[in-house]
Amino acid sequence: MELSPIALVLLGLLLAGWTFGAVWLVLAAQKRARQARTARGMARRLTYMIEDSPAIPLLVRPDGRIEGPDRLAAWLGFDALPDYLSELAGEDAGLDADDLAHLGDAVRRTQKTASPFRMVVTPVGSRKSLALRGHQADPVVAQSGTALVWWFDFSESQSELSKLRAEAAGARTDFAALVGLIEAAPMPMWFRSDDAELRLVNSAYVKAVGAQSADSVVKDQIELIEPVDGLSAAQIAQQAREQDMPFERIVQATVGSQRRTLRVSDLPLGKEGVAGYAIDIEEMEEQARAFRAFREAQRSMLDQLSVGVAQFNADQLLEFANQPFRRIFALPGTTQLDPPPFDRFLDIARDAGRLPEVRDFPAWRKELTAIFTAGEAHEDAWTLHDGTHLRIVAQPMPDGGLVFIAEDRSEQLALSATRDTLLRTRTATFDSLFESLAVFAPDGRMQLWNRRFPEIWGLPEEYLDEHPRADELLDAIGPHLARPAQRKAIGDVVRSATLDRKQRSGRVQLSDGRTLEFAGVPLPDGNGLLTVLDVTDSKKAEDALRERASALEEADAVKTRFLANMSYEFRTPLTSIGGFAELLQSGVAGDLSDQAKEYVDAIISSVERLSSQIETVLDLTQSEAGLLPLATEEVELLPFVTQIVREREEAIENGGLSLDLRGDRSAGKVMADKRQLGRALGNILDNSISATPKGGRILVALSRRQKGVKIVISDNGQGMKPSELARALDGYRLDADGKPAKRRGGLGLPLARQLIEAHGGRLELQSEKGSGTTATILLP
Incomplete structure (x- = not known):
């Protein structure tokens, strides 16, 4: 069948419309698919956001059914969320009955009146604090009459809020106590506003300025602190506020009726103003002055000592060293201007050769430095290379310092060695003497004796080792005396030497025929020395000498008489011979021949010579006899x-x-x-x-x-x-x-x-x- 062109055109238009519609449908489907995907993505995002949000929604329908995420069940302690609101109560989970009833009433009121509500609940067996905010749900979200309840976990906020409330209550209590404390404080305290005017003073301030009340002080702006260098107390407080830093100064002020030394502090409190207080340090200043005077007196006294003393402070710096200390350790004068630390002091002393030689000096120095923190004094003996012996005492002080004392004991050790030598020499001397010696104390007890003492008295040495008293010793000596009563004379000599400090002597006869001579000598140390000597041989020799002296005296008398007789007997015949010879020479007997004259001259010359010889002999004899x-x-x-x-x-x-x-x-x-x-x-x-x-x-x-x-x-x-x-x-x-x-x-x-x-x-x-x-x- 052949179609007309119009039909073909219509058919083409129809096919084109169908094609356009199909394309449009396809494009619309794709758009809706994209929108669906976008909606699903947005739904997922919203779901995740709700899951991660701090609030959880809960829908409560008019019939009491509830809808919500499982996270809310976990908050309430359930494994799964119940279906109805009334089922949120439980023994070990959910809400307690009171909170659930209050929630139910609030939900119903919201469903009916659309009024929102807020409340706080705490799940059973949990420490969580849940805040509930409810309002009527939008019809888009749920059907009319549905309530939407948002659940917030503000446990941390609640804890913080409780803490803040407690702190606020405590702050109010502390503030009240602080106000009472400031009011009762014994020191003047005040507060100035931002314009540096007095706004608040305590009772001590009022008393210090002699005002009637705090209000009168504020009203009349009565200042406690007098102007210093042209600046009033208000101006100094204003400077502290402007520089936002505390000012502290020591000034003189009249407190009551007395001039006192005060330490005044101005403390800026931001924009609020400036607080201030004044501490009476008059007694502290007096103590400081007394302490300074005491320290100066102490250091002056330490300079007079022969012992070296140095003081190191808590920073281990040399604070003071007296002259003997500087001399002992050869400290230079620069140490007075630049005090060295303790370790540097040791280095200076070592360089001067005033420390003992040690193998590991750094370790030794570290050990000495540790004395600063020791709990007790450290004492040591140092021997220097020049033979000086030092006694070192290091005393840690409560303030962390150290007192270092050095005593030169070289002379003492030398004296001690000399004393030991003298004691040994005395003992050896005592034992080597022929005399017997014994030393008695003032109480009569025997202290020292030599070996000769027990031998001369016939006593055992073991008996003297007991250091007997004088009366006991005399009892032991008594049987050896020829006359036991003589023991009293020995006791009197010992008593006179020890107590009366007088020297006495005596002599006793022993039963074996020996003669002993004894003497008591007071010693400078208060003791008495009893010395005993065996004079038996001396007595015998004395008796013999006495007899011989008597004989010599008799012989001397005989010699004197002989000299007197011989002087007469010699000179009388010579005088006669010389006289007759002179008569013959003068011719009394007649004239003499020349030979007879020579004989007469010879006789006269011989008489003169013989007279001279006789006179010489007599003078010599008299001179030897001491009679010239x-x-x-x-x-x-x-x-x-x-x-x-x-x-x-x-x-x-x-x-x-x-x-x-x-x-x-x-x-x-x-x-x-x-x-x-x-x-x-x-x-x-x-x-x-x-x-x-x-x-x-x-x-x-x-x-x-x-x-x-x-x-x-x-x-x-x-x-x-x-x-x-x-x-x-x-x-x-x-x-x-x-x-x-x-x-x-x-x-x-x-x-x-x-x-x-x-x-x-x-x-x-x-x-x-x-x-x-x-x-x-x-x-x-």
């Missing part, structure tokens, strides 16, 4: 010696000798017996004349000494050997055959020596064989 009389007078020496020399001019000329007399008036005068001193000088001069050969020379010299006079008579004659010189000065002696010993010069030199010694002088002879002899006479 001296008639002393003042003698001028130069004329006296000149006269003696002139008397021997003839003998000097006959011998062909020359004599030189040296001296002047400066020789002065002496007190002497002119006759005896002249004989002494004459005998010495005669000896020189006889010993000097022809052509020899004799020197006589006089000189004044500081104490006395010196006369020298020397010659260049034959001289003498030492043995001959010794015999020349001896007296009359017999040789081994009983005959008189040969001597040079006869008895002149011995007599001269004795005559000079009788004048208080001294004769010295120096002689050399072939060179001559020098006699030196020294007179006072």
